[in-house]
Amino acid sequence: MAKQILVTGGTGYIGSHTVVELQERGFDVVIVDNLSNSQIEVLDNIEKITGIRPAFEQFDLSERDLTDAFFKKYSDIAAIIHFAAFKAVGESVQKPLEYYRNNMGSLMNLLECMNKYQVPHMVFSSSCTVYGQPDVLPVTEQTPRKEAESPYGNTKAICEDIMRDYCKANEAINCIALRYFNPIGAHPTALIGELPVGVPNNLVPFITQTAAGLRDELSIFGDDYDTEDGTAIRDYINVVDLAKAHVVAIDRMLNGKSKDNYEYFNVGTGSGYSVMQLVKAFIKVTGVNLNYKIVDRRAGDIEKIWADTTYGNNELGWKAEKTLEETLASAWAWEKNVRGLK
Ligand code: UDP
Numbered sequence: 123m124a125k126q127i128l129v130t131g132g133t134g135y136i137g138s139h140t141v142v143e144l145q146e147r148g149f150d151v152v153i154v155d156n157l158s159n160s161q162i163e164v165l166d167n168i169e170k171i172t173g174i175r176p177a178f179e180q181f182d183l184s185e186r187d188l189t190d191a192f193f194k195k196y197s198d199i200a201a202i203i204h205f206a207a208f209k210a211v212g213e214s215v216q217k218p219l220e221y222y223r224n225n226m227g228s229l230m231n232l233l234e235c236m237n238k239y240q241v242p243h244m245v246f247s248s249s250c251t252v253y254g255q256p257d258v259l260p261v262t263e264q265t266p267r268k269e270a271e272s273p274y275g276n277t278k279a280i281c282e283d284i285m286r287d288y289c290k291a292n293e294a295i296n297c298i299a300l301r302y303f304n305p306i307g308a309h310p311t312a313l314i315g316e317l318p319v320g321v322p323n324n325l326v327p328f329i330t331q332t333a334a335g336l337r338d339e340l341s342i343f344g345d346d347y348d349t350e351d352g353t354a355i356r357d358y359i360n361v362v363d364l365a366k367a368h369v370v371a372i373d374r375m376l377n378g379k380s381k382d383n384y385e386y387f388n389v390g391t392g393s394g395y396s397v398m399q400l401v402k403a404f405i406k407v408t409g410v411n412l413n414y415k416i417v418d419r420r421a422g423d424i425e426k427i428w429a430d431t432t433y434g435n436n437e438l439g440w441k442a443e444k445t446l447e448e449t450l451a452s453a454w455a456w457e458k459n460v461r462g463l464k
Pocket residue numbers: 304323324325326328340341342343344354355356397420423
C-alpha cells in the first residue's frame with residue numbers, strides 16, 4: 123500500500139509543488155492548510171497535473187486539540203513535511219508574537235503528536251536566513267548560524283533548535299531541516315506557482331507582475347553593495363528542484379539512511395546571481411521589456427549569499443537541475459496563465 127505523507131501548508135507555493143512530486147512518486151498525500159495564504163483551487167490544479175486529488179483538511183496546526191483530532195482520524199501517516207508557517211519578513215517585525223506563536227506552536231504540536239501517534243519522520247522548511255551575512259562564502263552546513271535579522275528568521279533558527287533538542291530526547295523521532303536558499307519559478311505546466319497576496323515582497327513575483335503590467339516598475343534595492351555590479355547576490359533555486367529535495371529527504375528517512383536523527387542540509391544551486399543579472403536574464407529569456415530603477419537598500423537585506431551544496435549532493439544524492447533561464451521562463455509562463463495573458 124502507498125505510504126501516506128502529511129504535507130502541512132500543502133496548498134502553498136513550495137508545498138503544492140512538493141505534493142505533485144510526492145504523488146508522481148506514488149505516495150498518498152494528505153494536506154493540512156488553514157488557507158491563510160493560499161487558495162483551495164490549488165487542489166484542482168494539483169489534480170489536473172497528477173490525476174489525483176489529495177485529501178485535504180482545513181485547520182490551524184497551532185491549535186493543539188484540532189491537531190490531535192487530525193492524527194486520530196488519519197492513523198496511518200508515515201511521515202510529515204511541515205511547510206505551514208508565516209513567512210513575511212516585514213510583517214514579522216510588526217507582529218512578532220503572532221510569528222512566534224504560529225511558527226513555533228505548530229511545530230511543537232506536531233512534534234508532540236509524532237510521539238503520541240507514532241509518526242517518526244519529519245522534514246522541516248528552514249531557510250538560509252539562519253546564516254545571516256556569512257563571513258565566508260559559499261556557506262556549508264558547518265557555517266555558523268548568526269543572530270536573526272527578523273522575528274521570522276528567528277522562528278526558523280528556534281524551530282531548528284526545538285527539533286534538535288526534541289530528537290536528542292526522543293530516539294524514535296527523526297527530523298531533517300532543509301535550509302532553502304531563494305525558491306523561484308513554477309511548475310512546467312504553469313498550473314501551480316507562487317501567488318502572493320497584495321504587493322509582492324520577493325524579487326521574482328515583483329518582476330513577473332511588473333512584466334504583466336500590474337506594477338509600474340521594479341525597484342532594485344541598492345547598487346552599492348560589494349559585488350561586481352553593486353546589486354545583492356542570492357542563490358535562486360527552482361521550486362520543482364526544491365520540491366524533489368523533499369521527496370529525497372523523505373526517502374532517506376523511510377529507508378533508514380539518516381546518519382543522525384536530526385540532520386540539516388543546504389538546498390540551493392551552488393551559484394549566486396546578482397539582482398541585475400537576474401533582471402537581465404529575465405528580459406533576455408522572455409523578450410519582455412521591464413521598467414526598473416535603482417533605489418536605496420532595503421533594511422535588513424544581506425549583501426550576498428550562496429550555497430555550497432557538496433554535502434547535500436553527496437549525502438542526499440540530490441542536485442538542482444534546472445537552469446536560471448528555464449526557471450525564469452517558468453515563472454513568466456505562470457504569471458501569464460494567472461493573468462490570462464498570451
Ligand atoms: N529585491 C529587489 N527588489 C524587489 C524585491 C527584492 O531589488 O522588489 C532584491 C532584494 O533586495 C534581495 C533580492 O532581490 O537582494 C532577493 O530578495 P527576496 O525578497 O526575493 O529574497 P530574500 O533573499 O530577501 O529572502
